[in-house]
Amino acid sequence: MKRNLNQTLGLILCFFISINWLFSQTKKNTCLDCHLQLEEKLASPAQAFKIDIHANYGFDCSACHGGNSEKEELEEAKDKSFKGIPSRQDIPKLCASCHSDPNIMRRYNPNIRVDQFDLYLTSHHGRAWTKGDTKVALCTDCHGAHGIQSASMPQSLTFAWNIAATCGRCHSDNNLMKNYGLPGQQEEDFRASVHAQALYEKKDLSAPTCNDCHGNHGATPPEVASVANVCRQCHPSPASLFSRSPHKAAFDEAGIAECQACHGHHRIEPPDYELLPKGKKDVCLQCHNENSRSYEEGSNLREKFMALDAQLEKVSFKIEKIAQQGIEISEARFLSQQAQSEFLEARNLIHSLSLAEIEKKIKESQAIIEKLSTLITEAEREARLRKTGLIVATLFLFLLALALWLKARQLRRKRP
Amino acid sequence: MKPWGNQNLLRNNKQETSELSLRPKKGQKFLLYLAERFSWQAIVDLAKKKTVPEHPYSFWTYFGGLCLFLFVIQVITGLLLLLYYVPSIDRAHESIIYIMGQVKFGWLIRSVHSWTANILIGVIFVHMFSTFLLKAYRPPREITWITGFFLLLIFMAFGFSGYLLPWNELSFFATRVGTDILGQIPLIGRALKSFVLGGQEISGATLSRFYWFHIAVLPCLAFLFLGIHLYLIQVQGISRPIGVKPEKIREIPFFPDFFLRDAVIWSLVLALIGVLCVFFPWEIGKKADPFAPTPLGIRPEWYFTFMFTTLKLVPSHILGLEGEKIILLIFALGGLFWMLVPFWDRKAYRDQNNPVTTAIGVAVILYISIMTLITYLFPRL
C-alpha cells in the first residue's frame, strides 16, 4: 500500500516537472538569444526589454518588429513578416494598433484607456506629426522603446519625478525649440517653482509636474480663459474666492489669464504678500494706478500682513527658545499653529478682494497671538523661576558641603 | 538636628544621665524617652565603635556610600512619580507630558529620577571596578562582592524597565532590540522573551510587566540584596587594600568623621544633579507608534551600549555558529567569571597582589570604555 502511494506521488511529481519543462520551452525567444551576444548597439534593446511591461504580459520582439522569434536560423527568423526598425512616421500607428483597440486592451487591463492616440492627434505634437514632422514627440519619446514601464514605477520615464526631465529632453533643447518658436527654459523655470519643491523636496507625488497642467497625450498649453480651471483642480479655495471677486469680470473683459496674471507660470513661486502693492514683487502695478484708492488699500493690507508675520515669527522664535530650555509648551505650539493657519486664511482671502473678511481673519489671528503672549510670558517666568530656584538650592547645598567639611576638620583636630 | 551633638545623651551611663538631668532640656528629655523605649543603645554603641580605615586609596570607599544616597533619591522621586504616572499605552506618554508640563515641579522630579538613574549606574560601575582593583572582594568578603554584582544587575534591570515606561519612540524600539537579543539565548530565549514581554510583541501587556518589574519586583530584590550587602559591611568592616603598610593606615571613626565627609560628597552631587535637571531637563520624546518604521540611530541606554556595539560588530557567523549567540555566551560566562573572582583569585586570598586580576580588571574597563565611546563616536556603524 505504502509503496503504491509513493509511486503515485512520484508519478505526479514527474508529470508536473515535465509540464513545467514544456512551458519553459515554449517561451523560447531566439531574437534575444542572439541579440544579447551582439555588440552594444544591438544588445541594449534586448537587455532593456527584460523589464518591459509588454514582456511581462508575454509579448516578444515579433509583436512590434515582426519576424518569427521561435526559429533558430536567421533567414527563417527574419521571414517575410519581419519589419526591422519601425520608421518614426509609423510609430504612433503601430502603438495605436493595439492601444486604440478596446477588444485587445481589455484582455490585458480592462481599465486602461484606449483614447491615447485620439488625444495625441489633438495635441501640438500630434498635429505636427500628422503634417509629417517626425521631430516632434512620438509615443517612444516619452515612454521609451524597449524597457517601457508603467507610470507608477519609479524608474519609468513617465513617473512623476522623471516627467520634467522627459519633457525637458526636447523642451530644454534651445536649438530644437527655435524651429517652433518656443522658449527653452520651461523645465528650468518649473524646477525653481513651489510645485517642484513639493515634488522633489517634500517627496509629495501629488504635486503637479508638466502633464498635470498640460495634459499628457493631448499635451497643449491651456488657453487664457481656462488657466483658472486648471489651477483650481488643486486650488479650489482661491479659485472660488476669485470667481466672486470684482477681479473676475475685469480680467475676463481684458482677456487676462486669471491666476497667471499674478502668480506667473512654470516658475510659480510660493505665495507671498510681497506681491501686494509696494511690495518687492508688486504685481498690482501691472494694471492699477499708483495713486488709486484701491492701490492704497492694498498697500495698507500688505503692511498689516507684514506686521502679523513679524509677530508670528517672533512668537515662534520665543517658543523655540523656551522649548530649548526644556519647558513643556505644547499648548503654545498648538496655538501658534492655529494663529499661523488663521494668517494663511487671511492671505488666501486676498483672492476675494473683500477687505472686511480679510480684516476679520487678521483680528482672529491677533486674538490668538494675544493668548499666546500670556502663555509665553508665563513660560518665561517659569524658566527664570527654575534658574533662581536652582541658584538658591545650589547655594544652600554648597554651604552645607562647606559646613560639613569644616565640622569634619574641626572634629579631627580635636582628636589626639 | 545634630545627632553627633547628642552623643552624651544617648550613652547608657547612669552617671551622665543623672548629670544631664540636672538641667534637662525639652528636646533632650524627649530623646531620652525614646531611647529608653527603643533601646537603641546597641546600635548607637555599634555606630560609635565603628571605624573606617583611612589610607591612600580611601577616596574610592566613598563611592559605596554615594550609591546608597543616590538609591534613596531614586526611591523618593520614584514614589513621587507614581502619583501621576499611568501605566497604560494610551496614557503613559500623556501622563509624562502632564508631569513635565502641568504638575508643579513635575519636570524636576522626573528629571532628577532620570538623571540620577544614569549617574547611579555610573557610580555603581566605579564602585565595582575600584573594589575589583583594590581586591576588596577577597575572603571573607565574597558574599559582599556577589551581592554587589547582583545589585549591579538589578539596577541595570531597573534602567532597562524604566526606559520603556515613558512609552516614547526611542525607548520603544530600544526595548524591542533589547528583548530580541534576550530571545537569542539558546533554549530558554523564546520563553524568556515572551515572559518579559507578556506576549510575542511589545504591547500594553509589556508596559504592565515592565511597570511591575520596575516598581514591585526589582525594589524588593534591591532591598534584599542591599540589606545583605550593608549588613556584611557592618559586620566585617571595610576592607584594607593589599600591600599598604600598616603605618599608613589610620582608623577614623565612622561617625561622625566619615559620615560628614560622605555628606559633603552627597551635597555636591545633589547640587550637580540640580544643575543638570535645570539646564538639561529629561526629554519627553515622541509617542511610540508600533507601526512606524524604526527610527535611525536607536540605541539602548549608555550602560548597555558596550554589549549592543559588540553585537553589531561581530560577524554573523563564527566557526559556523551564530555570532550573536557566541557573544551572548561569552558575556554570560564573562559575567559569571567576574562574579566568582573571590574564588579563583587564590593570591588575593593569601593577601598577595595578583597582577593577573589587575590586568583583567584594567582590560575590562578599557573594553567597556572603548566600546561605549565607539557607540557615540560612530553612531552609523
Add this chain to the structure above:
Amino acid sequence: MKRRKFFDFLLGGAALGTFISLFYPVLRYLIPPPSKEEEVQRTKAASVGELTPNTGKIFRFGSIPALLVFTADGTYKAFSAICTHLTCTVGFDSQTQTILCPCHNGRFDLEGRVISGPPPRPLDPLEVEISGEEIFVYRKRG
C-alpha cells in the same frame, strides 16, 4: 568654643536651607494641579438635535480639531479633522456628502477613506457614543 558654635550655626542654617529648598518642590508637586490632563480621551462633541441631517461640525478634541458628521441617513461619524496631506483642517461638504479639504481639494468619503486628491492616507477615525442628550467622541483604544 566660639568658633565651634559658629560652625554649628552654619551647619544648622545650611541644613535647614537645603531641607527647605528640597522639600518646597516636593510639597508643590504633591498639590494637584488645577488644569486637566493634556490629551483628552473623551470629549463632548455636540448635543443631540444640534446638527440637522447631512451637516457637520468642527469641535476641539484635546489639542486637535475634529469633525463630527451627522449623515443624511441619520448616523454620527467622527474623524480627526487634520488632513493627511498637509495638515489643513477638513470640513463636511453637504452637497456631495463628502469630507473636503479646501487646501488642495482632497476628498474623503464618510468612512474617512480618500476618494480623490492628494491625501496619502484616510482620516484618523474617532468613535462616537450617544449618551442621553449628549454626543461624546473618543479615541479608539488599542
